Amino acid sequence: MTLFAIALAFSGFTALCLAMEKHQLELYGKDKASPARMRAWRIAGWVLLTVAFALCVVAGGWAIGPVMWLGALTAGAVVVALWLLPYRPNVLLPAAVGAPVVAGVLWLVS
Secondary structure: OHHHHHHHHHHHHHHHHHOOHHHHHHHHOOOOOOHHHHHHHHHHHHHHHHHHHHHHHHHHHHHHHHHHHHHHHHHHHHHHHHHHHHHOHHHHHHHHHHHHHHHHHHHHHO
16 A cells, blocks of 8 residues: 555645646646646645555555655655656656556556
8 A cells, every 4th residue: 555655746746746836847848738637636645645645545554544644755756856757857756647457457466
């Protein structure tokens, strides 16, 4: 479940990243998204982070769950900010879509 929370945090931070005009210009050039699409990215990002929080609280209870969530946020943000966005920006969106799917399948299988 922790891997799934990390994947959701990573996807949430990617969505919040895509909600910023600066990153839209970096990733897509002058074909930036409309304000409505950027608002949708922002809402999706916060929803994904909230679901990650809920998973961590279910897994660890109220005593450890928020701490697990902060760890998941840190791991997801490090991948976005220090690896994919500066060095592999074209891989960012496919990885953000695929990470929760793979982690969810691994969680269901185990």
